Amino acid sequence: MQGNKLTEQMEIDNKKRITITNEEGQSFSRKRKCSTDATSPNSTNTKSKKLKQVNDDSKEKLQTLMTERASLRTLVLQKQESLRQLRLVKLYRTKNDLSELQKLIDKWRGACQESLSELQERMPEPRPSINELIQLWQLDQDLLRYKTEEQSF
Structure with a gap:
């Protein structure tokens, strides 16, 4: 009679295993097939x-x-x-440094004004005025900063 006076203690852990311990301290564990409260x-x-x-x-x-x-x-x-x-x-x-750009604009404006003056001086008589040259080539007087009343830059 093997099972006489066996008091079994069951432990169910989080790993879904059942551990049974008898009076003699022997432990047996096996995988749990289903939970006990699911019956x-x-x-x-x-x-x-x-x-x-x-x-x-x-x-x-x-x-x-x-x-x-x-x-x-x-x-x-x-x-x-x-x-x-x-x-x-x-x-x-x-x-594009703005101060450098302004210096370049002023430089090119001055070069344009000088070339218009020099071109007008080298033309044969009767020479056209600078105002007439500006209108002939359809240049912007404000961009060149040409003053028509004074006929100068």
């Missing part, structure tokens, strides 16, 4: 309800996370575009 029909219904509720909750969380992800993506795209524009402005400002 009653009410427990299976509550488990399925809980699983359904967990699935619904996770679906809602997933949906909110997806919408948050989409809004964050659009925000990131807006920030990237803003950063791209700022980099272009920085590049433009470093590449």
Whole structure:
């Protein structure tokens, strides 16, 4: 009679194993086939309800996370575009120094005024006025800073 006076103690751990220990201290463990509380029909219904509720909750969380992800993506795209524009402005400002540009504009304006004066002096008699040359070549008087009343630059 092997099973006489055996008091068995059962332990169910998180790893889905059952450990049985007898009076003599011998332990036996095996995989659990099903949970002990799943035998009653009410427990299976509550488990399925809980699983359904967990699935619904996770679906809602997933949906909110997806919408948050989409809004964050659009925000990131807006920030990237803003950063791209700022980099272009920085590049433009470093590449085209405004004071240097103004010096070059003044230099070319002076060269244009000198060449118009020299061209007018070298023309044969009757010489056209500088005003007539400007109108003939359709140059902008304001750009050349030519004063028509004084006929000078």
